[in-house]
Amino acid sequence: MGATPRVSMTDVARRAGVSQKTVSRVVNGEPHVAEAIRAKVQAAIAEMGFRPNAAARALVTRRNQRIGMVTMGTSLYGPASILEGVDNALRGSGYYLSVARTQGNDVAHLQAAIDELVTQDIAGLVLSEPIDLGHPELRIPSGLPVLSFDSPADGSPTSGSRPDELVMGADERAGALSATEHLLALGHRTVHHIAGTRGWAATARRVAGWQGALQDAGAAEPPVVHGDWSPRSGYEAATELLHQGGVTAIFAANDQMAIGAIRAVERAGLRVPQDVSVVGFDDAPEAEFLSTPLTTVRQDFAEVTRLAVHRLVRTIEGRPPAERHRLIPAQLVIRESAAPPSA
Amino acid sequence: MGATPRVSMTDVARRAGVSQKTVSRVVNGEPHVAEAIRAKVQAAIAEMGFRPNAAARALVTRRNQRIGMVTMGTSLYGPASILEGVDNALRGSGYYLSVARTQGNDVAHLQAAIDELVTQDIAGLVLSEPIDLGHPELRIPSGLPVLSFDSPADGSPTSGSRPDELVMGADERAGALSATEHLLALGHRTVHHIAGTRGWAATARRVAGWQGALQDAGAAEPPVVHGDWSPRSGYEAATELLHQGGVTAIFAANDQMAIGAIRAVERAGLRVPQDVSVVGFDDAPEAEFLSTPLTTVRQDFAEVTRLAVHRLVRTIEGRPPAERHRLIPAQLVIRESAAPPSA
DNA sequence: CTGTTAGCGCTTTCAG
DNA sequence: CTGAAAGCGCTAACAG
Numbered sequence: 023m024g025a026t027p028r029v030s031m032t033d034v035a036r037r038a039g040v041s042q043k044t045v046s047r048v049v050n051g052e053p054h055v056a057e058a059i060r061a062k063v064q065a066a067i068a069e070m071g072f073r074p075n076a077a078a079r080a081l082v083t084r085r086n087q088r089i090g091m092v093t094m095g096t097s098l099y100g101p102a103s104i105l106e107g108v109d110n111a112l113r114g115s116g117y118y119l120s121v122a123r124t125q126g127n128d129v130a131h132l133q134a135a136i137d138e139l140v141t142q143d144i145a146g147l148v149l150s151e152p153i154d155l156g157h158p159e160l161r162i163p164s165g166l167p168v169l170s171f172d173s174p175a176d177g178s179p180t181s182g183s184r185p186d187e188l189v190m191g192a193d194e195r196a197g198a199l200s201a202t203e204h205l206l207a208l209g210h211r212t213v214h215h216i217a218g219t220r221g222w223a224a225t226a227r228r229v230a231g232w233q234g235a236l237q238d239a240g241a242a243e244p245p246v247v248h249g250d251w252s253p254r255s256g257y258e259a260a261t262e263l264l265h266q267g268g269v270t271a272i273f274a275a276n277d278q279m280a281i282g283a284i285r286a287v288e289r290a291g292l293r294v295p296q297d298v299s300v301v302g303f304d305d306a307p308e309a310e311f312l313s314t315p316l317t318t319v320r321q322d323f324a325e326v327t328r329l330a331v332h333r334l335v336r337t338i339e340g341r342p343p344a345e346r347h348r349l350i351p352a353q354l355v356i357r358e359s360a361a362p363p364s365a
Numbered sequence: 366m367g368a369t370p371r372v373s374m375t376d377v378a379r380r381a382g383v384s385q386k387t388v389s390r391v392v393n394g395e396p397h398v399a400e401a402i403r404a405k406v407q408a409a410i411a412e413m414g415f416r417p418n419a420a421a422r423a424l425v426t427r428r429n430q431r432i433g434m435v436t437m438g439t440s441l442y443g444p445a446s447i448l449e450g451v452d453n454a455l456r457g458s459g460y461y462l463s464v465a466r467t468q469g470n471d472v473a474h475l476q477a478a479i480d481e482l483v484t485q486d487i488a489g490l491v492l493s494e495p496i497d498l499g500h501p502e503l504r505i506p507s508g509l510p511v512l513s514f515d516s517p518a519d520g521s522p523t524s525g526s527r528p529d530e531l532v533m534g535a536d537e538r539a540g541a542l543s544a545t546e547h548l549l550a551l552g553h554r555t556v557h558h559i560a561g562t563r564g565w566a567a568t569a570r571r572v573a574g575w576q577g578a579l580q581d582a583g584a585a586e587p588p589v590v591h592g593d594w595s596p597r598s599g600y601e602a603a604t605e606l607l608h609q610g611g612v613t614a615i616f617a618a619n620d621q622m623a624i625g626a627i628r629a630v631e632r633a634g635l636r637v638p639q640d641v642s643v644v645g646f647d648d649a650p651e652a653e654f655l656s657t658p659l660t661t662v663r664q665d666f667a668e669v670t671r672l673a674v675h676r677l678v679r680t681i682e683g684r685p686p687a688e689r690h691r692l693i694p695a696q697l698v699i700r701e702s703a704a705p706p707s708a
Numbered sequence: 709c710t711g712t713t714a715g716c717g718c719t720t721t722c723a724g
Numbered sequence: 725c726t727g728a729a730a731g732c733g734c735t736a737a738c739a740g
Contacts, residue, residue, distance in 0.1 A: 028427070030733055041711045046735065054709050076486055077423035078733035082716050084371075086420070096449050102440040109439070109466050118485055121464055123452050142461055143419055253654040278651055285654040308621055311596040311628040313656040373717055384727045389719065397725050421717035425732050712739075717732105724727080 029070045038066040049074055080143060089334070090120045090139030093150035094127060098251055099306045100224065100276065100321075104150050104171055107327025115335055120144065127151060127221050129159050136162060146338045148331075152189070152223045167337040169330055173227050173349055188337065190330035190348045192321035194224060194303075197352030198231025201273050201301045201319050203239070204354055208299065209362045210271040212241040216259040216283060218275040219250045228275045228303060249279045256282025260300075264290050270298055270363040277302035277309045277318055284314060284359065295361035305355050315357035326350045372413045381409040392417055423486060432677070433463045433482030436493035437470060441594055442649045443567065443619065443664075447493050447514055450670025458678055463487065470494060470564050472502050479505060489681045491674075495532070495566045510680040512673055516570050516692055531680065533673040533691045535664035537567060537646075540695030541574025544616050544644045544662050546582070547697055552705045553614040553642065555584040559602040559626060561618040562593045571618045571646060592622045599625025607633050613641055613706040620645035620652045620661055627657060627702065638704035648698050658700035669693045 031049070035042040040059060047055050048063040055063075066072075080086045091108060093101050105121065112119055120142055122135040139147060140163060147162065152172035162168060162184075169188040173195055205213045215232045218225035229246060236243045247263060249255030256279025263269050264286060272287075274280035280302030287298045294300050294314050302309060305320035329350070333343045374392070378385040383402060390398050391406040398406075409415075423429045434451060436444050448464065455462055463485055465478040482490060483506060490505065495515035505511060505527075512531040516538055548556045558575045561568035572589060579586045590606060592598030599622025606612050607629060615630075617623035623645030630641045637643050637657050645652060648663035672693070676686045 028733095032733075042733090043711060043735085044709095047710085050735085056709065059710085073484060075424070075733050076484060077420045077429070078716090079735075080420035080716095081418070081424050081718085081733080082735045084716075096439065096452070097442065097445040099440065102445055106439050106466070109464070118463060118481070120461060121452070123449070138461070141416060141419060253651045257654050281651045282654045285656065285658075288656055308596045308624045308651070311600050311625045313628065313631055315628075371717095375717075385718085386720095386727060387725095390726085393719090399725065402726085418717050421732090422719075423732095424717080424734085425719045427732075710740085712737105714735105714737085716734090716736100719730105719732090721730080722728090724725105 028075075029072045030075070031072070034063065034066045034070055034072050037070060038063045086143040086145050087116055088118045088120055088142060088144050089146045089148060089338075090122065090136075090142060090144035091148040091150060092122050092124060092132065092135040092139065094124050094222075095251070096121075096123060098276075099278070099304050100323075101150055103323040104327060107323045108148060108150075108331055110324070111328045111331035115331075117145070117335065117338075127219075133160055136160075140166070146334050148334065167334060169334040171326065171330065172223055186337070186342070186346075188330065188333050188343075188346050190326055190333070191350070192323075192326055192352045193349045194227040194319075194321065194352055195231040195234070197303065197319035197321065197354070198228040198273070198275075199235045200231075200352075200354045201303065201317075202232045202235035204317070204356070205271040205273060205299055205301060205360055206235060206239050206241060208271075208360060210299065211363075212236065212244060213271045213273050214244050214263050214269050215246050216256055216263075216272060216274040216279050217246045217248045218279075220248050225275060232273055249275070249282075251276050251278060253278045253282035253285075255279060257286045259283070260286035261290070264292075264298075271301075271360070272298060273301045273303075275303055277304045277306040277316060280316055280318070280359070281308075281312065284312070284316075295359050296364055299360035299363075301360050309355075310357065312359075314359045317357045317360045318355050320353045320355050322350055322352075371418075372415045373418070374415070377406065377409045377413055377415050380413060381406045429486040429488050430459055431461045431463055431485060431487050432489045432491060432681075433465065433479075433485060433487035434491040434493060435465050435467060435475065435478040435482065437467050437565075438594070439464075439466060441619075442621070442647050443666075444493055446666040447670060450666045451491060451493075451674055453667070454671045454674035458674075460488070460678065460681075470562075476503060479503075483509070489677050491677065510677060512677040514669065514673065515566055529680070529685070529689075531673065531676050531686075531689050533669055533676070534693070535666075535669055535695045536692045537570040537662075537664065537695055538574040538577070540646065540662035540664065540697065541571040541616070541618075542578045543574075543695075543697045544646065544660075545575045545578035547660070547699070548614040548616065548642055548644060548703055549578060549582050549584060551614075551642065551703060554706075555579065555587060556614045556616050557587050557606050557612050558589050559599055559606075559615060559617040559622050560589045560591045561622075563591050568618060575616055592618070592625075594619050594621060596621045596625035596628075598622060600629045602626070603629035604633070607635075607641075614644075614703070615641060616644045616646075618646055620647045620649040620659060623659055623661070623702070624651075624655065627655070627659075638702050639707055642703035642706075644703050652698075653700065655702075657702045660700045660703040661698050663696045663698050665693055665695075 031045040124135040146167045149170040152170035247259040260283035302318040309316040467478040492513035495513035590602040603626035645661035652659040
């Protein structure tokens with residue numbers, strides 16, 4: 023194939039007429055190198071097409087410039103946005119990103135994903151969908167900086183189970199609360215909830231916000247129906263709800279399920295929002311452009327990931343930030359899919 | 366932090382009372398190890414929690430179990446599906462995945478992403494959105510196996526520019542052609558096209574299919590309007606088209622833009638499909654559940670990525686497949702957003 | 709400011 | 725079937 027034999031620092035050193043260590047200094051931008059020598063070495067590097075060998079460096083420094091991230095379902099808007107945000111935030115930081123997707127969020131799958139990353143000698147671990155780090159069966163090497171996207175104030179199982187853990191996230195609970203309150207304020211007696219996949223922390227946070235608003239208002243709390251974040255599951259859940267009767271307002275845990283719910287309402291011969299109001303969560307790009315523009319809750323993924331990754335990198339580099347938990351506000355975006363109930 | 370000092374093969378060897386080389390044999394499942402010794406070593410490995418050091422191994426073998434992938438916009442349905450498919454296909458293959466996202470698809474951005482990956486000593490490179498490998502300024506180390514998702518038969522600039530390159534993809538051109546033909550068969554005089562981001566190969570393939578169908582039918586070819594794959598851009602493009610007048614059928618290069626286009630038609634006081642037909646591309650999960658279920662073109666991302674990754678791995682391992690190009694059929698999914706033009 | 713020496717943890721090669 | 729020796733390419737620690 024004509025693969026060029028790889029050139030090493032020693033090769034460059036020979037060409038430049040200096041010691042190998044001097045080449046190392048130039049490559050790493052260390053001080054105390056005479057300008058003339060630095061230039062000569064750089065010329066040799068360019069001519070020979072030298073690239074430092076990451077494995078050799080990692081071997082001796084015992085530290086990798088790699089951050090591992092476990093995520094679920096990269097084609098879901100939320101997880102995909104977090105992945106995109108983390109990648110963006112890492113750009114230019116000198117760290118590489120390794121991603122391990124998990125099929126399910128049970129302990130076995132998560133452990134497999136974590137192990138896969140740990141095997142790669144990662145310097146830090148990002149958990150996109152937080153999991154119970156206190157779980158006795160779940161093993162993460164001690165000393166490995168961990169960041170999880172969660173709502174630290176929720177009292178979710180994650181919090182506090184690992185003292186050095188970073189926990190950041192949008193305040194989804196408050197977001198869900200304000201979505202539900204919005205519906206209640208419009209005059210609905212109660213609000214039905216189509217929740218996300220069972221077991222996800224995001225599901226629990228949104229359920230909690232919905233429940234909170236219902237309780238604050240003294241409204242009846244209908245049983246939760248679980249979907250799996252997909253439009254189809256939203257459609258099926260809403261169909262079931264409608265079948266039970268008495269539904270005037272639905273809060274879906276993401277926009278995709280809200281889309282399915284709207285379709286179900288319309289298939290039942292009813293209109294959104296005149297007969298049934300529907301509110302989503304995420305503010306996916308299409309939410310604004312649906313035939314019935316969707317009222318939803320926006321999370322600032324870019325800001326959350328930027329802050330979080332910055333802190334993770336600091337932790338990895340031995341300068342742990344004072345603030346290890348942070349909640350970014352989520353914002354209700356009012357459009358046209360929610361209205362007062364019909365008389 | 367109580368970081369446990371890492372245990373090496375030598376540590377395990379001492380504990381098991383064997384040489385370090387024997388531990389190496391056991392770890393790598395090499396033959397010629399007595400069963401009793403193997404068991405003893407495995408016990409020591411388990412007790413001590415030994416994990417092989419990937420950097421040390423990579424250093425000596427000069428080969429990494431890592432595949433690099435450059436992608437754009439992981440929150441777009443197409444790229445996200447390819448990423449997901451590649452990751453799935455790699456699961457259990459023993460290879461890790463490193464992802465580098467690029468902002469733009471100009472040479473500078475692409476080169477930066479490729480360099481980032483190459484620095485990580487990847488064993489193979491996956492290009493999600495294909496680029497012109499023959500571009501003189503674009504440098505990819507010779508001998509590095511490359512896979513790009515493209516339509517080999519298109520005569521796109523990619524093909525053939527690198528003899529050992531693998532090129533696989535869904536037949537988007539044929540998909541776009543059948544979408545356009547469908548509209549024409551319904552009785553539309555011509556079909557307007559909202560194309561994807563300029564410069565993407567996927568954009569060109571879909572434009573080509575649309576043009577082909579128009580030419581085959583002897584229909585007039587209206588100028589292409591470019592969006593950027595987002596619902597907003599589809600909305601704006603359709604608004605512009607409608608403003609020009611004479612539009613009865615729109616083929617959008619992805620479902621997200623189709624969603625925006627439908628919204629634009631409705632905002633203009635027209636109905637889909639009675640007044641204007643709209644067809645999308647991708648068959649994203651929500652397409653089926655929109656208020657007007659979307660007629661669209663489905664690509665089998667799972668199949669394409671499975672096949673492609675399998676061949677890439679074979680190539681990396683020195684057993685290049687006979688077939689280096691492959692086109693998977695794309696399928697028109699007829700729903701309710703396209704109908705005959707109104708009389 | 710520059711060079712020398714050692715060794716990271718593993719696989720390769722070659723002896724036993 | 726098992727082990728000893730060498731060395732991958734680089735950085736750390738120390739001399740000069």
